[in-house]
Amino acid sequence: MPAYSGPTLALSLSIREVEAGYDAVRALHGVSLDIAQGETVVLLGTNGNGKSTLLKCVMGIVRPTSGSVALDLDGVAHDLTRLSTEEIVSLGVAMVPEGRRLFPRLTVEENLLLGAFRPQARADIRKNLAFCYETFKVLKERRRQLAGLMSGGQQQMLAIARALMSSPRLLLVDEPSVGLSPLLVSNTISMIKKLKDLYGLTVLMAEQNFHQAIRIADRGYIIVHGEIVFVGDVAALEQNELVKNYYLGTG
Amino acid sequence: MFSADLLANAVVAGVLLGGFYAAVAIGLAIVFGQLDIVNIAHPAFVIVGAFTAYILNSRFGFDPVLVGLLAAPVFFIAGVLLYRIYFIAFERTGQESLSGLAFFFGVMFIIEVSLIMAYGVDYRLVQADYIGRVWSIGFVDFPLRMLVPFSVSALLTAGIYLYLSRTFLGSAIQAVAQDRLALQLMGADPVRIKQWAFGLGIATAAIAGSLLIIIGPVEPSVGRQYIGRAFAIVVLGGMGSIPGMFIAALILGIVESMVSTFAGPSWSPAVAFGVLALTLALRPAGLFGRT
Numbered sequence: 357m358p359a360y361s362g363p364t365l366a367l368s369l370s371i372r373e374v375e376a377g378y379d380a381v382r383a384l385h386g387v388s389l390d391i392a393q394g395e396t397v398v399l400l401g402t403n404g405n406g407k408s409t410l411l412k413c414v415m416g417i418v419r420p421t422s423g424s425v426a427l428d429l430d431g432v433a434h435d436l437t438r439l440s441t442e443e444i445v446s447l448g449v450a451m452v453p454e455g456r457r458l459f460p461r462l463t464v465e466e467n468l469l470l471g472a473f474r475p476q477a478r479a480d481i482r483k484n485l486a487f488c489y490e491t492f493k494v495l496k497e498r499r500r501q502l503a504g505l506m507s508g509g510q511q512q513m514l515a516i517a518r519a520l521m522s523s524p525r526l527l528l529v530d531e532p533s534v535g536l537s538p539l540l541v542s543n544t545i546s547m548i549k550k551l552k553d554l555y556g557l558t559v560l561m562a563e564q565n566f567h568q569a570i571r572i573a574d575r576g577y578i579i580v581h582g583e584i585v586f587v588g589d590v591a592a593l594e595q596n597e598l599v600k601n602y603y604l605g606t607g
Numbered sequence: 608m609f610s611a612d613l614l615a616n617a618v619v620a621g622v623l624l625g626g627f628y629a630a631v632a633i634g635l636a637i638v639f640g641q642l643d644i645v646n647i648a649h650p651a652f653v654i655v656g657a658f659t660a661y662i663l664n665s666r667f668g669f670d671p672v673l674v675g676l677l678a679a680p681v682f683f684i685a686g687v688l689l690y691r692i693y694f695i696a697f698e699r700t701g702q703e704s705l706s707g708l709a710f711f712f713g714v715m716f717i718i719e720v721s722l723i724m725a726y727g728v729d730y731r732l733v734q735a736d737y738i739g740r741v742w743s744i745g746f747v748d749f750p751l752r753m754l755v756p757f758s759v760s761a762l763l764t765a766g767i768y769l770y771l772s773r774t775f776l777g778s779a780i781q782a783v784a785q786d787r788l789a790l791q792l793m794g795a796d797p798v799r800i801k802q803w804a805f806g807l808g809i810a811t812a813a814i815a816g817s818l819l820i821i822i823g824p825v826e827p828s829v830g831r832q833y834i835g836r837a838f839a840i841v842v843l844g845g846m847g848s849i850p851g852m853f854i855a856a857l858i859l860g861i862v863e864s865m866v867s868t869f870a871g872p873s874w875s876p877a878v879a880f881g882v883l884a885l886t887l888a889l890r891p892a893g894l895f896g897r898t
């Protein structure tokens with residue numbers, strides 16, 4: 357398998373007391389969350405509870421009105437609330453956005469190459485492209501096809517592969533299961549796990565699909581109406597009343 | 608009167624004319640086709656390009672094509688500045704559609720009036736030794752005042768096509784209107800990408816203008832005749848497809864040339880809209896749209 361120029365530095369993300377929203381809507385109320393190097397953390401919450409808003413705060417797309425988002429790289433702290441999205445991507449953070457957000461009228465390969473837009477990523481572009489084609493065989497077969505013409509599962513693979521093209525250390529994934537059949541959801545989650553294990557990625561994943569999410573999670577946070585109501589490891593999550601009510605249909 | 612040589616000459620004249628149209632339309636294929644910005648002032652910039660060629664040609668005897676190439680970087684900067692104004696005034700606040708159209712109409716008007724105040728409404732032309740010459744192959748004529756613009760335009764089209772399809776910035780230009788947020792997530796700044804693309808689009812007007820004034824004399828308001836044509840070509844070509852734009856330009860040139868040869872020149876301004884309406888009725892995405 358071709359080498360992937362993956363993470364090498366020690367990394368941690370620390371979100372403290374973040375308040376954020378859209379004009380009149382307050383979407384996050386004092387949210388705190390931590391991720392250590394190599395962890396997979398899942399952010400659980402049903403529709404409209406603020407999962408995407410929190411991920412967007414990490415990427416600099418939504419600006420918190422107060423609180424901090426700090427990325428620590430080998431002992432150097434970066435205040436993400438003061439950096440542009442471009443700078444955040446350059447630090448090694450990538451996001452697979454909700455709804456995949458591919459460039460539908462560009463080919464599969466053009467989508468992938470744009471994933472390496474940052475000058476730092478371009479140096480490793482051949483290596484990373486070879487890696488993506490090796491890992492996602494279907495993308496290689498369809499590399500000249502327009503992204504918008506692919507099936508939902510293939511589009512999700514492309515969205516993940518595109519995010520990997522920037523050699524991220526921290527990967528944010530927003531609801532990878534949406535719109536996919538159960539089998540494809542399972543495949544996608546397995547793929548994220550495989551990538552994570554192979555390359556020591558640190559992953560923050562927003563999900564509603566509890567059963568799939570805990571297959572790969574180390575820890576989980578439950579967010580309700582913009583507040584974190586529970587934090588714990590997978591075993592604790594499974595025992596949690598909220599999880600029983602919302603996700604397991606018992607309670 | 609129908610005859611083979613009349614037909615052959617009409618087709619060749621149409622291809623040459625259409626090739627030139629591509630130079631006028633290519634900037635719009637980027638700005639309107641890729642960025643969705645309705646820059647109806649584009650042909651006015653082409654006229655500025657033509658006057659730049661006229662001024663430097665009449666004062667210093669510079670070759671008009673050379674002037675077009677030299678002026679392109681200056682036009683690029685003007686395009687970047689114009690986009691910044693447009694962005695700050697309209698796009699940032701999300702009112703680009705209607706107010707944006709009014710804005711570009713205003714820009715067109717200001718350019719036209721400024722040229723009229725400075726140079727009057729007389730037709731201006733350039734001198735170059737190839738302008739009066741004609742190459743003939745059999746009974747078919749290739750006037751160099753058409754062949755030179757055709758060739759320069761074809762090279763320009765090929766260059767822009769390669770740039771858009773082979774470079775990071777080119778892909779980003781294509782992507783920015785498709786999904787701005789996603790492009791941001793790739794680490795690109797959508798505003799800077801659009802600014803660069805807009806500058807590139809305006810830069811092509813410098814070259815198109817120099818070609819326009821090689822073909823024939825120009826006065827400040829002839830740009831208006833190109834608004835409908837250029838937009839029709841971009842839409843026909845499939846909104847932003849560069850090869851599609853070039854072929855659409857050739858088709859329009861050929862049809863216009865045939866109509867003017869066999870039905871009379873007064874019909875040709877209506878041809879663009881006729882061809883456009885007919886094509887869209889049959890193929891709503893244009894001839895080469897990536898749907």
Ligand SMILES: Nc1ncnc2c1ncn2[C@@H]1O[C@H](COP(=O)(O)OP(=O)(O)OP(=O)(O)O)[C@@H](O)[C@H]1O
Nearest residue numbers: 378381383401402403404405406407408409410454
């Ligand atoms: N662009 C926006 N403008 C205004 N309000 C928004 C916007 N995006 C989200 N909201 C609101 O902010 C709140 C949190 O939304 P968010 O998208 O973060 O939730 P989510 O947990 O990701 O939901 P989903 O599972 O549906 O993706 C919701 O009340 C939503 O209506």
Ligand SMILES: [Mg+2]
Nearest residue numbers: 407408409454
């Ligand atoms: Mg969401």
